Amino acid sequence: MTEQQLTYYFERYAQGKLSEEERVVFTGLLKDPANKEMVEQILDRDWPLWENNQLDFSQEIARIEQGVASRIHADTAVSEVRPVHRIRFLQKWGWAAAILILLGAGAYFYTTSKKTGKDFVKGKAISTPGILPGSNKALLTLSDGTTIPLDSAARGAIAQQGSASIVKTANDEIIYDARGLSQGEVMMNTMSTPRGGQYRLTLPDGTTVWLNAASAVTFPAAFTGNNRKVKVSGEVYMEVAKNAKMPFIVDVDGKAIVEVLGTSFNINSYTDEGAIATTLVEGRVKVLSANAAPSGGVTLRPGQQALQQHNIATITVNANANLEQVLAWKNxxxxxxxxxxxxxxxxxxxxxxxxxxxxxxxxxxxxxxxxxxxxxxxxxxxxxxxxxxxxxxxxxxxxxxxx
Missing domain, CATH: 3.55.50.30 (Phage tail protein beta-alpha-beta fold)
Structure with missing residues (x-):
């Protein structure tokens, strides 16, 4: 991508003339760290263009900063409207966060300019209370029933389950650091996210699990026996650690089974969505109804999606799933x-x-x-x-x- 090409998208964006397809491309370019230097140069060079097109950064960025402050861990949110210049915009938030703010403002300016036919319109305040987006929130329930609110838990070791130490990292991820295999009672733990929450977890075998809002995963503090079995509900994305001697098995709400060796996939089992959707990103998985014989089910290739209605055992396959859309929540x-x-x-x-x-x-x-x-x-x-x-x-x- 040359600076001239990126400038084209910036100018179309500033004038409210991006097509739907161009906006998707533009968003990807802004998020690509390889374009960081060019983006900064263009913002610096063309700042008057934004002001001339009535992009009211003083109000809009102040409003959007408040909305994303918790997500990007700002110490304080902007509480007053004041002139915004490119140097403060980038220095305060850093490049990646500044782009997040820019895209948040652009979502409104783009659709409004499309509707009105004007090059740009100034943002008008909405007289509704500010409701913040979801954030890293989850509850960890240990085998003895003890619950730990993870969003308020201190970083470092937060609990011990048999041979596994449970650690909250600096990135607010939970890791089960297992020291060998547990020889005693199997200790089942559950991580659950509320509405408005999400979280990331590394299981004792190294498998990484991302939980969307209103989701849960139940798992042993140490994997033993001939397989690694977990239970999920809601929506999760998994990158399973490879271990041919211990297949990874996912019980989806007691309605479907996903068998894995080592792969990446997404499961959406929200009951209000009508169907359980298992989408394979890479590797190979076998999906079967919970009541089906082990010889049944379907085997997915990357890019395919298995669909099973919640009250029906039959599984159908979508051969060309939209992976970008399926994984949008994780991204x-x-x-x-x-x-x-x-x-x-x-x-x-x-x-x-x-x-x-x-x-x-x-x-x-x-x-x-x-x-x-x-x-x-x-x-x-x-x-x-x-x-x-x-x-x-x-x-x-x-x-x-x-x-």
Whole structure:
């Protein structure tokens, strides 16, 4: 990517003229560390362009900074509107976080300019209370019933389960540091995330688990025997440590079984989504109904997705799953393109810990594009209003209807 090509996307963005396809490309370019120096140079050089196009950084960045402050671990949030210059913008937040803020502002400016036909419009304050996005929150339940709120737990060793020391790292990840195999009672632990929470866990065998909001994984503090068996609910992404002598087995809500040797995959088993979706990223997995014979089931290749209705044992295979969309939550993104409106709103409910209520029928229109999951709910409200919807927030209920 040359500076001239990147400049093209910046200028189209500043003028509100990006197409849906260009916006996806532009977002990827901004997030690529290889483009860091060019992005900084363009922001510095073309700052007057942003101001001339009425991009009100003084209000918009102050508002969005508050929404992402907890995610990027800022010491304090901006509490007053003051002139914003490129040097403070980048020095205060650092390059990666500044891009997050820039994209959060752009989600509103882009859709608004598309709707009004203007090059740019200044952001107007929304008279709704600020609801922050989800964050690293989870509860760890030990074998004796002891519960540890992980978001408030100090970093370092937080508990001991048999031969495994449970450690909270500087990155707020939980690691089970197993010293050999447990010879005594199997100690089952459960990590669960609330609505508005997510967390990352490394199991005793080195398998890494990412939990989306309202999800859980139950596992032994030390793996013994001929296999490694865990149970999950909600949505999880797993990178399984290879061990041909101990196959990795996932029990999905007691309804489906996923057998693994070493691979990466995503499981979505939210009961309100209608089907259990197991999507293979790399390696190989076998998916079968919990009541099926071991010889049954389907074996997936990378890029394929197994679908099983919650109350039906039959499994169908989607041969060309959209991996970018499936993994969007793990990568900190809301992906709208190709999803039903109701499915998007279910993601929103879980992530912001709110309720969605519809005035009349559920809108049938298709949303497009993507948005960073680090923005406040007010930014999402602006995004939805940009599609011509009536959107109103009362307490923690988001009311949506056609205008």
């Amino acid at each position: 900190g993104i809301f992906s709208f393109t190709g999803k039903s409106f109701s499915s998007v709103m279910k993601d929103v409910e879980r992530w912001y810990d709110i309720q969605v209520r519809y005035e009349g029928a559920i809108p049938t229109r298709k949303l497009k594009g993507e948005m960073d999951r680090g923005v406040q709910l007010t930014d999402l409200i602006r995004f939805l209003r940009g599609f011509g919807l009536h959107v109103e927030l009362k307490d923690r209920t988001l009311i949506i209807g056609e205008k």
